[in-house]
Amino acid sequence: MEINFIPWNVNPEIANIMGISLRYYGILFAGGIFLSIFVLKSIFKNENIPLDKLDTLIIYGVLGIFVGARLGHCLFYEPSYYLSHPWEIILPISFVPDGGIKFIGYQGLASHGGALGLIIALFFYSRATTQSMINTVDLIAVVAALSGAFIRIANLMNSEIIGSPTTKPWGFIFERVDNVPRHPAQLYEAICYFLIFAVMIRLYKTKRAKLRNGFLFGLLLVLIFTARFIIEFFKENQVGFEDSMTLNMGQLLSLPYILIGLAFMVYGLIKTKRDKQRDELLITQD
Template sequence: MNHLLATINWNPNPELLKVFGISIRYYGLLWAVGIFLAYLVVHYQFRDKKIGEDKFEPLFFYCFFGIVLGARLGHCLFYQPDYYLSHPVEMLLPIKFLPGGGWKFTGYEGLASHGGTIGLIIALWLYVRKTKLNYIDVLDMIAVATPITACFIRLANLMNSEIIGKATDVPWAFVFEREDMIPRHPAQLYEAIAYFCFFLITMYLYKNYSKKVHRGFFFGLCLTLIFTFRFFIEFLKENQVNFEDGMTLNMGQWLSIPFIIIGITSILLGKRLDKMK
């Protein structure tokens, strides 16, 4: 009992308020804040590089839909393919069909960061086809801003009491009351803090060394930092789906490895990426 009193009991109401009967949830709000802050950071870089506003304006929509659609499809196909392949409408619409007929609004229950990354990379490819900007340059600018969005997404997970950590006796353990009364690692908070630190590092490097590093450096650095940390933090997290229990590495770790390889390769390629048009 004394041990439980030394922990942080965590059970916030996921709903912040209601406006005209519409529920405003912390999850959606924190996602929106994270994307908005990234928008400001990328806008700053466009101005710094003297790229016209006409080319910046459509970027938000490409990024938003690329991230959300990619994250949603990533969760459905990576973590619950059996269910969602037989319920394809629920992949794209925030609803759940009820056994007795009818449906209910659920919001998007499940977004995967790996899928969001893939969706964003594809969306940016479509964006540069329209704007004729250099693809690697755009990836670099988005990479500088990505860690701050990742930070707020993990804070959103924390407010939703999801993606919980394994049981622990550390004094800062959280008891996620909606799950059980077991003290656990606040893995979402670990990730949020790490990603915020990565953002500070990346912004410092951009402001002081952006003209000295090669094209693709920030893209590679972002992938390497985030997904290397993601790989190791998974050891402190509960598996998200049952089929991961029999795996040596869980799904998040297996999906992180290709991104780490791409990131390191982008850092090491050096001036070869400078020659890409």
Template sequence: MGSFEWNLDPEITQLFGVFPIKYYGLFFVTGILLAYQIAKHIFSAEKKSLEQLEKLSSYLIVGILVGMRLGHCLFYDFEYYSEHILEIFVPFQIINGTWHFTGFTGLASHGGSLGAIIAIFLFSRKYKTSILWVLDHIAIVTPIVGAWIRLGNFMNSEIYGKPTHGNYGVIFMRDDMIPRHPTQLYEAFSYLLIFGLLWYLYKKTQLAKQQGFLFGVLLSVLFLARLIIEFFKENQVSFEDSMTLNMGQLLSIPFILAGILFIIYSKRKPKTNVL
């Protein structure tokens, strides 16, 4: 097995010669659109309001983006952003008083997950819906978004793995000439498998009717996969080098435990089909 050289320019083009259009953003949007179409199919099949789905989608998009941004700034680069608070909220970096467009270069998936959960809670509270029903059904499509985000990371040659110490792996030529584990692809593939598992549980079993079960499976299985894959991934920030478990793994543990608790809870909660 030989190594594969990867040297794609992450920037597709520039809008008006200033604003870069990148593969990451394109893949991010594609993942959201695919997830929305599948969610639309689910809502239609269960004769639920598509208008409610549109409102929920708006909550989720805001929650995910805000959560991903704050997650990165708080967990991975707090020292910098604590002194550059404005840069948390704007896609510019201020250097010597001059604004340089950079886009939001730091996004954390754990923060996005928490942001999505908070968004669902706020939506359910405002529109008087069953939060567990919403969590379970959005859980089905969530891995689709995660998979496409990781494919975007691969296109950007970022968040890659450790050296394979062999003649196999992917050489991310924009950084070095070392064959590495393509952990972005590992994650994308595992997320697609998790989507398949959730879809099977939803369509073929009665377990999906237990409130909180699908959401519990999503949290426990997806973040367990994330925790394992992190062992093959390069640390994203330098302070992780002195840690037994890196930040991604530490943040995954509470999600795994929460997922197990939701599965246990679902066994005791009466079945429902109420939105």
């Protein structure tokens, strides 16, 4: 039986305007963040949090995600290259042999680093606004997977983070890479993230009173990084040194997040239960 695979040869660049490249990746990356902010605005209103706090959160959050994701890729996956080309960590340019400068964009963002960068940024946001950090991470957890889904679609448009070879009829042939049918791992991950977002928004709307004190944040970490751990089995390794590893770098970096997520879930349940008992006791005493 002949299997018709899906050819994929999308040009990552939409247009080039005066030497500035307009790419699907940038549009989808920004679009995912803006859509998440739109949903988060409704959540802030529901929580009776002033919207000026959201404006501050956006600044801290976007910077934390981008800086963390960029540093995560450079230091986790290609440290030797970027330590010898440190300007490329910060600047989207490369110096060519003839003495000129080439715009290359930010080629490499790691989700693990982005998650860590966001957490660090939220610590400083909490200090600057006196907002509860643990409550803030719970609210961001509701929408975070939405941005992740858009980023994985952006990876698909770039024909990057490709899957391992497959004979399944839904295999993609990433013609910009080779002619081998491969798992569309980017789509697998994007679909998982959309489903996780649906679960998180549903839980927030129906169980918010019971799921507080870091539970939603912990649940997000467990769901996101469990999905990431599993899907890594269907991906090609991103860098050569991973070929000799039983678990690749993405999987190893996912394990601490899963454990931290479980700890937050347990803490959230215990703390919420104790708070409820305390409130009931105060009512009884009154």
